[in-house]
Every structure is written in C-alpha cells, then in structure tokens.
Amino acid sequence: MTGPEFESTLAYAADLTREDVTALETFLNTQLGRIYEVVGDTGETSFAMQSLLILVSDSAGFLRALLRLEQPDSWQRAAIVREWQRLRSTAHPFNHCEGFNHVRWWSQVRHYDAIDERAEQKRTIRFAGEAVLDEGPGPTE
Template identity: 80%
Template sequence: MTSPQPERTLTYAAELTREDVRAVETFLNTQLGRVHEEVGETGETSFAMRSLFILVSDSAGFLHTLLRLERPERWQRAAIVREWQRLRSTAHPFNHCEGFDHDRWWKQVRHYDVSDERAEQERILRYAGDAVLDEGRWPTA
C-alpha cells in the first residue's frame, strides 16, 4: 500500500493559482450556504450572511483579476497577499468542516515572493538600526 503524495504547500502568494482561489471560494460558498439554510431568509443574521457572500465573491473576483497580470506592480503584489489572507481568514473558522485542507488551501502567506520577503527583512533591519542609532547606541552584529 502506498501513501498518497503530500499536497503542494504554498509559501508565497506568487505560487497561487486561479484554481486555488476558485477552490477556497467554492468551499466558502458551500459552508456559508449551509449556515444560510439554517438561518433562513429573514433577520439580521441573514443580512450578515448575504454580506459575507458578497465579500467572498468580491475578494475572489479581485484575486482572479490580479492573478491574470503577468508582472504585477508593487501595490498589486501587496493586494494579492492581502486578498488571499482575507479569504484564508474567512475560511479558517470552518476548519472543523469536512473538506478542509489546511496545508494547501488556507496556508498563510506573508510575502508575494522571495524578493518581496528579502526587501521586507532589509526594511526591518534598516528600521531597527535607525532606532538603535536614534537612542545613541551603535547596533551590534
């Protein structure tokens, strides 16, 4: 008996595919649909559910558009990370439901790619160095 191949794990937002977005959107719509059936068509909770459906759809649609770009600009790269995190954090409370695959679909990504991560680390080091110098101390290695 062979063990199944492990699922691909996301490290950077640049690795996201339209299928990834479609899968998490479908999962969310299924879970939200189940909750909406329980809530019914009236009352404040029903209005909140409809708003959540709209937010998921808008976020996924925006991500689909951004993922079509061949060379996204810096703000677009940041938007891809942000929108994925938005969908991920919306899906996270449903992790007890059947069909949840934490390692693949809802992995948190903090950077667009390696160069984005490196630039962020350099910015943090510069900021930390400036803060130390402002206090009159020299930074140590």
C-alpha cells in the first residue's frame, strides 16, 4: 500500500523519485506564482521573481535528469543531494501552506545513501584524529 499517508520521511537522496521532484516543483511554482501575481510584471521585484521561477525549474529539471541514472558517479550523487536540498530549502519558508508535504520534505537530506553517510563519518573521524595529532602533545601537569 502506497500513498501519501504511508510515505516515509526521506533520509537519503537515493530514496528520491522523479515524482517527489515534480511534486516539490509544483508546490514551489504554486507558492511563487501567488507572490508573482501580487508583485506584478514590472520592477526589480518582478525580475527577481522571474529569475527564482527559472532557477526552480532548472534545478528540478537537472535533478530529474540525474535521477534517471542507474549508477550515478560520486559527483552526480553529490549533485542530487545538493539540488534536492536547494529545492527543499526554497520551499521550507512555505511549510505552513497547503500542499507542503511535511513527511517527505521536512528533514534535510545530507547524504546520497547510507554508504555515503558512513564514508563521511569515517572521513570526519580521520580528520579529527589528524587534527589532534597535528597539535602535538598537550600540556602536562
């Protein structure tokens, strides 16, 4: 059984679907479109709104293209995380609006999958250990 009430919170970018991207893009276009109607078609704010709408569309299109890859390279996995986070953070101020999917969009996605998360943790631990070694012995009492 799948449906909105049974969706799990996104933990990793590997769990994203093109439908997730399309739903978030649609939500953003709806919210930004409402603002654009108030702003009107002239002035700097209007140009800024047009640019934001274009960026959302480009980011969502790029993300959907990346999600078509069966075995994305590491840079592509990083781009998937970054682009999803970009769209999600753009939508986040509208989290009180109807249509915001709290279950799917609320939590930040920081890693492509559990393997990437563990690799990042290992790099962090290794870096922290190297930093301690670089400092040399601490003061003695």
